[in-house]
Amino acid sequence: MDTDVKTVESTFRSRNQHLSFFFDNATVLGVLMIAPAVIYILALVGYPLVLAFIYSFSDITIGSSHFSFVGLENIQMLIRDFDFKTALYNTVYFTAVSMIIVLVLAKILALILLKDFKGKFIIRTLILMPYVAPISLGVIGWLWMLDSIYSPINWLLQHTGLFGPDFWPMWLGKPKLAMSAIITVHVWRMLPLATVIMLAGLTSIPQDIQDAALVDGAGYFRRLFQITIPMMLPIMLVAVLFGIVFTATDIIIILVLTRGGPYGSTQVLVSKAFYTGIDAGDLATGAATALFLFPLLAAVAIFMLRIARRAEIA
């Protein structure tokens, strides 16, 4: 009897020995489970990043197999380049202005959506719509709406009398208007997510705190600026951090709407890197342009995280 049991047990053990080596061993299984993610990140993020770093210090182009290190020569050349300076300025301007508009609008929308009113469901759906639409299709839609001849926006504004009969702005054809158009479309696109984040931040403030402030005699603006916004600050900072990184590294809107024009007035660093490195084949300069923002964005990230930690609430 006793021997029978042992036989069964040993058979079972030998049959599952290979599998149990993987599944019962935390170290092996852990490594095995995390491996796909690590490989994915290394292959698709790490490897290109290292490659970009190497390229930015070299003279590599698409057209030849020649490769030699040139040190900081690319960077020095870029700093002297007028177009580069414009693109850098545009990047900062585009990011800052659209982030401020998004923040203010998202905050207002979130405050509205927090209240109960008729038709709230429809408003909420409409606000979230841009987020669920494929972005390239959405931007193509905007391209048509901002068309220099057939713009329905101009048509509408002219027929409602807001624009005079001879006033027909070329949204994408004039430097200042083009930047405004880019910012508008970007705000349209970022607003849904920012609103949802703000709404989450607002609802995370306990009702008791709002009530206490009311009883303590605080008016609307005192509550907004001394209670609501400070308590939402950590979550707002996270939203701003992602917003900045996302806005500064995005290319799709510019690629579809203006291709950086007119006269480079909407060219940002990422689009310039794309046109220089991929379209024009100057891989080295393209890589240097793209990486120029790397230390800047890293600094932004560290700064934001530090503030977020300091403002952390109980």
Place this chain on the structure above:
Amino acid sequence: MPEVETRGIAKHFGEVKAVDGVDIVSSEEEFLVLLGPSGCGKTTLLRMIAGLEDPSSGDILIGGHVVTHLPPRARGIAMVFQSYALYPHMTIYKNIAFPLKAMGMTKHDRDKKVDWSATMLGIEHLLQRKPRELSGGERQRVALARALVREPNVFLLDEPLSNLDAKLRTSAREELYRFQKDVSITTIYVTHDQVEAMGMGDRIAVMNAGKVRQLGKPDEVYSEPADTFVAGFLGSPPMNLVETQDRIVGFRPECFLPRQMHEGSSDVLSLPFEVKRVENLGADRLVYGRLGELFNHAAVIANLPTSFTNYAVETNQSYDFVVPRNDVKFFDIRTGLRAEPIPL
């Protein structure tokens, strides 16, 4: 300090009547407790008095003035919330100074006031800390200091002790009671804990299903309950309620004792009691059992002090228990309200 009055105040959430026509008048400097099970409408009533909730109908008066449609800040009230609702991003100093700042007081006056209220509650050493660095008891004091600092006409307290552990709660109860007597501010205190209500209230309003069932002094609501709900809600274990003829007969477990313990009194109601189970709780012995034929063998509880040692109670034995006749209360079997006694 002015009195608080509600006149037919009601709050309906759709079909649900959270508060259903409540008339209460608190007298000056009184500690009035709103007591009731969860969902009875006591917090909603308090929030309406605070101005945080609009009543569906009725009026609220503070110091004789109708304040029904005034915002909270114009009512001269201060409130302490169950969660204390301290502002987590501000220091304790800023928390206490917040209402003063909203009043537009100068920095100099603010400092003086904060000092005064912090000293009163013994939290001067905590002023530079943040709420998250404080213990539950300290947070409660900060909440009280913040309420006190404006020198309100009325204090509204919403279960301020329920977040404290049992041991701290007893001392906090004592402190809170003293504090209220010291500052002599009319206080309305919401709780579901009958011990807090009995121990602190000058008067208790027992609420159920949006209505005030009884308003009276603690010993009044305890010994002369207005209906079967109050009788069953107060006391632990609650009043024994048994049916006979067209009445519900009620008597407290601690009045339901062996004949020997009532030897002096002659006017007693004799009730044969068949013991089913005995629980020894330390100070008390709870004896569960059934009455005789007259009450249809209804289940009742007797509460014997453990100090009464020379009386053995065995299970499945019948004993001669008695209740003094003036401790027997009668209720109408249909309405549950107090009714004329019937001969038993």
